[in-house]
Amino acid sequence: MSTKKSIAAFLQRFTKSRFSNLLLLIGLLVSISMITRVVFLIQSIQGVDITILNIAGIFILGLFYDLINASYFIIPLLFYIWITPQRIYSKAWSKYILYGFFSLLTFILLFNAVAEWFFWDEFGARYNFIAVDYLVYTNEVLGNIKESYPVAWIVAGVITLCLLLQYALRNRIRTTDTLPMSLKKRSSIALVFILLPITFFFTVTNRGHHFSSNAYVNELAANGMYELFAAYRNNELNYEQFYKKIPNEESFIEVKKLIHTAESQYISNEKHDLTRKVTHSGKEKRLNVVLISVESLSADFMSTFGSTKGITPFLDSLATQSLLFTKVYATGTRTVRGLEALSLCVPPTPGQSIVRRPHNEHMSSLGKIFEQKGYESKFIYGGYGYFDNMGYFFANNSYSVVDRNELKDEEIDYENIWGVADENLFTLTQHEIEKTIAAGKPVFAHVMTTSNHRPYTYPEGRINIPSHTCREGAVKYTDYAIGKFIKSCSHKSWFANTVFVIIADHCASSAGKSELPIQKYHIPLLIYSPSNIPASHMDRLMSQIDLGPTLLGLLNFSYTSKFYGYDIFALEPGRERIFISTYQSLGYVRDNKLIVLSPQQKEQTFLVNFKTNSLSPIANDSKLTREAISWYQSASYAFRKGLMH
Structure with missing residues (x-):
């Protein structure tokens, strides 16, 4: 009983502490990621094999990878919450720093969702190797985006939605500690949050959501932001390894x-x-x-x-x-x-x-x-x-x-x-x-x-x-x-x-439905030389x-x-x-x-x-x-x- 009381007391203290902001940010990330997943599912519904197992895998594995991505994404806010002394954190003006954090991170999440939509529309996949290449050649890629899409309107829309979200969440962003924590106690909690992404880095790969024979299903179970960094890590693969x-x-x-x-x-x-x-x-x-x-x-x-x-x-x-x-x-x-x-x-x-x-x-x-x-x-x-x-x-x-x-x-x-x-x-x-x-x-x-x-x-x-x-x-x-x-x-x-x-x-x-849809590799070849080749x-x-x-x-x-x-x-027949x-x-x-x-x-x-x-x-x-x-x-x-x- 004492253990249950201790846990309950800790949870109560945690939810009333500055660390509750991390849960708010994680919830925001998961919500946007899930909405994005549903939109992609609807857009690609004709290519998705609709079964109970596939739908369950899409959303259960999807949530798992969303949470992994969240463990990395919250790190900047985590460090601010962890190291900021109580005398500064409790100041009235400090709430504007938190609002700034949330505004920036929310903008990144929303803008990423829009960018993922355009990438999905073009390639039928989450971010991958192609997206990594695009980050390298920013001049051509940004120029292509400007020439292809109404960028100003898109950015304006994202900023507007970001501001509306911040207004709706303004009272939930905890700017003071109703139950202040010492640096030692904050450090013990922060250590748990830090160990999570380190553990995921060494134990989880982006192949874990490849559970289905349907390529769209596997892509829908992924998290785009996580896939981008996984592709960056794996941009050269040693065959023998x-x-x-x-x-x-x-x-x-x-x-x-x-x-x-x-x-x-x-x-x-x-x-x-x-x-x-x-x-x-x-x-x-x-x-x-x-x-x-x-x-x-x-x-x-x-x-x-x-x-x-x-x-x-x-x-x-x-x-x-x-x-x-x-x-x-x-x-x-x-x-x-x-x-x-x-x-x-x-x-x-x-x-x-x-x-x-x-x-x-x-x-x-x-x-x-x-x-x-x-x-x-x-x-x-x-x-x-x-x-x-x-x-x-x-x-x-x-x-x-x-x-x-x-x-x-x-x-x-x-x-x-x-x-x-x-x-x-x-x-x-x-x-x-x-x-x-x-x-x-x-x-x-x-x-x-x-x-x-x-x-x-x-x-x-x-x-x-x-x-x-x-x-x-x-x-x-x-x-x-x-x-x-x-x-x-x-x-x-x-x-x-x-x-x-x-x-x-x-x-x-x-x-395509399969990871290697063979019809998507079929190309024409013509050799034309009327005086030399019949x-x-x-x-x-x-x-x-x-x-x-x-x-x-x-x-x-x-x-x-x-x-x-x-x-x-x-080449003799049969060896093609x-x-x-x-x-x-x-x-x-x-x-x-x-x-x-x-x-x-x-x-x-x-x-x-x-x-x-x-x-x-x-x-x-x-x-x-x-x-x-x-x-x-x-x-x-x-x-x-x-x-x-």
């Missing part, structure tokens, strides 16, 4: 079998060396190559792949005159991941793209091979090359970088925060091609577009969808710009000796990393390769495979099965139905799992040890 693995020597033995094709021979017996001599008989075709990686061009935007929107009229027409690849899949969900796949021809490694990592210089790249063949390799971009480290990466991997800095103001019809309009980018590209050809060299130009990106703005009058309307308008404008470029090139003397390659960097959206279809499964070897094969090049990609025309990934989940698809490798050494196997784009969990396939581990583990090891150089 976090993923299921086999001995490195075995992974390389397996991959050497998987990579080897009839036209290639290993040049070394060293167990970790994947260097091969690729040999094609006959004369090499020293054709100019223009590789256009199109921002966010999902395959399902094109009528060729079933769209009824009519937003890619030029590309659909070009597809009938091109070598069209119908089953190509991107490796990831970010531009830098697509650039990695297209330039280095390697599977995605967990965490950051190699484009963004340290020690990514002097690697075996597509640009390097063209350079060895006497080409001038160029990376041409309509924005500023420093963004996402693109300029540094390409400049240090055998490309010369041409970006927004090369254009004069009078040469720009339109630009937004991401870069110039695509038609201006292609005018610059044509100039760079002709400059190189005039110097007596063939050119390999890798061009990265920008217009198909929020805020979806472009010059007026080009298409029948007004600028700043929707993604469909941005897609149609990019289609228009590509058409204008190729039509202009067709009148040039060098056109007959040029190969145009059009591929997406990634799809427009990566959200129009036809290639309907075999193909990864984005296979483009480089396939292109070099079409040119009949012999070269030394460290690529993980296949020349699809030299693709890689799809987020920054944490690594997918490997072969024989209509998807292996998913995740942190904490997790593995899952799914049956893939490409007709319905559905995934069904099945029993583990140990052979394919071993293959998946070998591809990903060897690639991670090779980069970490400098073996891709």
